[in-house]
Structures are given as C-alpha cells and as structure tokens.
Amino acid sequence: MDKNLKRMATMHRMQVTGLEIFYKKGYYNTSVDDILKELSLSKGAFYYHFQSKDDFFVSIIQNLIVRKVYSLLIEPIEGKEDPFRAIEACFENAMSTAEHNELDYGFVLSNFMTEFNGRNELISKYLRDIYKVWEVNIVTLLQKGKTDGYVARHVDSEGVATFLISSYMGVRMLMVEGNSKMLSYQFLQQVKQYLKSLEQPQLA
C-alpha cells in the first residue's frame, strides 16, 4: 500500500514534468533524457515504470489531459441553464488561465492533435475522443437551450459547436506568438457577437 503510493508519486512526477516539456518542445522533439534530466532520474527508473515513450504519453493523456479537459471545459457548462452565458463564462475562464501562461488543456489538446496526426494513430484516437466528448457536451447544452427558449430554433447545434471549438483552438494557436491579452479580448468579444446572433428573440 505504502509502496504503491511511492510508485504513484514517482509516476505522477514524471507525467507532470513530461507533459510540461512535451508541450513546450513537442513530443518528437523531446527526448526521454530531457525529461529525466529535469527530474534527476535515470533511464532505468523511466523504463521501470513505463514500457515505452509512447506508452508514457498515453498515460499522460489518461491521467492529466482527460481530467483537465473535463474539469476546465466540460463540467463548467454541463447542465447550465443559459447556454450562451455558460459558454462565455467558460471561455473567459479558459482564456484567462491561458494568458497567465498556465497550461491550457484545450490548446494542449489541439497542439498534440496536430503533432500526432498521421504519425501515431493510437494517440491520435485518444486525443480525438476527448475532443469529441467536448463537442457532444456543447451540442447537448445547445439542444437543451432550444427547448428552454434560449437558442433560436433554426440553429444548427453541431455546426455551432464545431465553430466554437475551431475558433477557440485557432485563437489559442495565435496566442502562442505573443500579444495574447489583445487576442484574448478580441476573441471573447467576437464570440459574444456571434452567440448573440443565435439567441431566441425574447418575447417581452
């Protein structure tokens, strides 16, 4: 039991540092030794806990990325009354963490999806699945919003979800090049403008 704790602690340390460096330098451009140097650990320790570099990354997806995407992008809008306010608030929060140079897992997702696309089918699938859950979650929210009278009937929920996620991932990509405060502000403003055009006109 106690042993298991140590095992978990070391693995977790490796995963956290691994994700950090993979994210900063890219998966294929980061060597296992890069990570081990940062941790003052040896190859032996690494291959004792993980079967391979790929296996290591899969464990990072399952233990860190999945959970963070859930807690930052999925749960905050789940079951909310007003879909548009919920999405706005969620995006505002996400952009704020992104601005402060913390790991923003929505973007982590798109970043790795790009890097692994066509290069590692298994990992691509894991990442794609997370994205799909996110998308389904938004669609569900919008559909409920229709019956509740927030969202106009003619709205294509799938299309809106696609567009929102696309623009979010896109603006996060631009933000890495700097000027993130301005980009973040512009993005949130335009999202509001866009969402407004989808509202069900309130009958006074």
Next chain:
Amino acid sequence: MDKNLKRMATMHRMQVTGLEIFYKKGYYNTSVDDILKELSLSKGAFYYHFQSKDDFFVSIIQNLIVRKVYSLLIEPIEGKEDPFRAIEACFENAMSTAEHNELDYGFVLSNFMTEFNGRNELISKYLRDIYKVWEVNIVTLLQKGKTDGYVARHVDSEGVATFLISSYMGVRMLMVEGNSKMLSYQFLQQVKQYLKSLEQPQLA
C-alpha cells in the same frame, strides 16, 4: 543561363517535395534523407544547393508558402466591393481545395507556426509575418466596407479579422482528423451566420 535554369529546377523540385513531406510528417520528424530518398538525390546535392536544413525551410517559405498564401487567401479578397461576400467566397474556395487533399496553405501556415513556436525564432518570425499580412488585408477590407456601407459602424475590424483567421485555422486543424466534408460545410454556414450579424442594416 541554361545552367541557372537547371539549378533552379532542381532546387524547386527539392522545395516542393520537401514541403510535402515536412507537412505530412512534421519538420523535426523528417530527415533530410527522407526527402532525398523520395527525389533519388544525394546528400551532396542537397548541401550543394542549401546551407542547412533550416536554410532549406526558409527558402520553402519564401518560394512556396508566401506566394501561395498570397494567391489563395490575400489577392482574392483585395479591393473587392462587398467584404462579406468576398470573404465567404475566398473561404469556400480554400475549404474546397482543402477537402480535396491538396495543400491548403492557410493551414500549412498554422501547422508550422505551431511546430516552430519556441523552437526556431527566425522561422517563427517569417511565418508570423505572413499571417500578419493576411490579417492586415482583412482589416483593410472591412474598414473600406464600413465607408461603403456594407459593414456596421460598431464592428471591431481587428477583432473580426482575428476571429475569422482563428476559426479558419481551427477548423482546418479538426479537418485533418477526417470528416472534412461535414466540418467544411458547418464552418462555412457558421461563418455566414456570423458575418451576417456584422452587416450594416440596409435602408430600404
């Protein structure tokens, strides 16, 4: 003269094949040998024409990417009367080429911006500059659209440009995972919806 022609031809062949493979497998994950094998050329030929792998990529940017972005995304909307129709048509065209698995240089741009970010400052700058020209071009179009009565006064042109480019790059990222026909359709529909909300109401 004839010699110069041969030189150019070989370099061009290398650049075209290089871009194709860099795009497919990623820059850092592609070796110079990978490209040379495809071309049935030798290391000697490569380093006779280019100083380094990085130098080679810079030449690809200048000779292929810049020009394509101009001809596909910048010139088609330059000086057009109705900004929204121009943007819609331009995006439609770009998405169509993207769907047919041709190289879509708007996405090529974002793809490489992601890969080189924080890893090669010089190349990042070249790519960022292209993106900036694209952005300025859209802003100019929108501003002119205001004076011409197409675009509502309250619209933040910079914000709209950011949002359009973001969403474009984002949806292109999602498209690499498949289902591109649907995504493309959804994206274009939502762009129309969004742009509509920016129109200057016509006085009948």
Next chain:
DNA sequence: AATAAAACCGACCAAGTGGTCGGTTGAAAA
C-alpha cells in the same frame, strides 16, 4: 539482522541524425 522485492542507476547498443568532403560526371566553352 536477514531477506526479498521494489525502485532506481547508468553504461551500453543499434539505428538514426545533420552535416562534411574528396571524388566523379557530363555538358558547355576554349
């Protein structure tokens, strides 16, 4: 204190990597 298993070490390996360099080739210039 003795034991056994878990955790970790680090030298080593084969397979690549970007880049070098002395040499060959073939076509245009003399």
Next chain:
DNA sequence: TTTTCAACCGACCACTTGGTCGGTTTTATT
C-alpha cells in the same frame, strides 16, 4: 579535343535517439 566547373555522389563523422540489462540501493517484512 581538351579544359573547366557546376551539379551531383556517397562514404564518413560526431552526436543523439529510444530502449536494454546487469547490477546497486531503499524499503517494508519477518
């Protein structure tokens, strides 16, 4: 025909990579 040189060849180099493995240290159990 001879000369010249741009264009190209491919063996080679130093270095890095993911991964292996025999051995050592830590730790909990008896």
